[in-house]
Amino acid sequence: MEIQENIPLREHTTFEIGGVAKYFVIVRSKEELQEALEYAQTKNLAFTFIAGGSNVLASDSGFDGLVIKMALVKYSIDTEGNEIQAEAGVSLMEVIHAACSAGLTGMEPMYGIPGTIGGAVRGNAGAFGTEVLDVVSHVTAIDIESKEIRTFTNAECAFDYRNSFFKRTSKWIVLSATFSLMARDPEECIKKAKEILATRNERQIQNIRSAGSFFMNPIVSDKLQKEFEDEKGTPARNGRVPAGWLIEKAGFKGVAKDKAATGQRSSNYVINLGSATAAMVQELTLEMQKSVEEKFGVKLEREVTQVGF
Ligand SMILES: Cc1cc2nc3c(=O)[nH]c(=O)nc-3n(C[C@H](O)[C@H](O)[C@H](O)COP(=O)(O)OP(=O)(O)OC[C@H]3O[C@@H](n4cnc5c(N)ncnc54)[C@H](O)[C@@H]3O)c2cc1C
Missing domain, CATH: 3.30.43.10 (Uridine Diphospho-n-acetylenolpyruvylglucosamine Reductase, domain 2)
Structure with a gap:
């Protein structure tokens, strides 16, 4: 060390x-x-x-x-038990690729989400209808104060939309996670993962200087949910509408302020155009938050974690 x-x-x-x-x-x-x-x-x-x-x-x-x-990066696959166990620092994409190659399906919709297993478990990462909570069977974590190491069942992880026990209780740090999957032809699995990646590229939510969705999708009034459903023809999930939909309506689609900008396709992505500072991102995102609150009475909450503020 x-x-x-x-x-x-x-x-x-x-x-x-x-x-x-x-x-x-x-x-x-x-x-x-x-x-x-x-x-x-x-x-x-x-x-x-x-x-x-x-x-x-x-x-x-x-x-x-x-x-x-x-950066704990070991993983192992149990094809008989249809499980993959990975340490916290392994990249989520690597785990999904390894699972697919071994003929284990279930995680492909999350293929392309950057970051590690630890980060994904803490934030209950998800995409295209699948979240960590749908596939994780148990998680091992350490209490950084007492140094106790404990295994948590899926229920004990208390997952919620982009949230978990580990996010609420930051003294517990994830060491590893075990995912319970199903058997499937490896080629089909890999094909599906590649299709997901292609969709992500097309939606411009891949390989960009960003931290993903800046704000969480908020819970909104029935009226606003209905407006969203009528306009988009898709149901609001658990009372939430996409933050990007509100941000776009508040006039922030593809808006650049200095070197920080919102996405052309995904307004909830804040992008570093090259030499953006955290101050520029703060200024832009505060304006986004203020405009959405003024227009819709909805207070957007950050999904992105701040360090050193
Ligand atoms: C282009 C792009 C696209 C994205 N698309 C998606 C998406 O589709 N869906 C989605 O859910 N997210 C998405 N994200 C956000 C991000 O990839 C996820 O939140 C990811 O799970 C974060 O993992 P990480 O390892 O990078 O965590 P980091 O960013 O390094 O850390 C985030 C937080 O987790 C904590 N943390 C890290 N490791 C551990 C651990 N082992 N135990 C406890 N806490 C820990 C850190 O202290 C920090 O507070 C996207 C990001 C980008 C840049």
């Missing part, structure tokens, strides 16, 4: 934004994680975690403490 100093966070986030972390460490095992925690605790440093950095907005002034990057 090597503690590095003055590491630019923009190099560790898909937004490519963020100042310097005073201390930075990549942990590749449970033991290294414990060592990093001890280092921070004995030196009385503030600490925070990142993994794939695909759901993070890091401040321009960086982080005055230790950033711990989760």
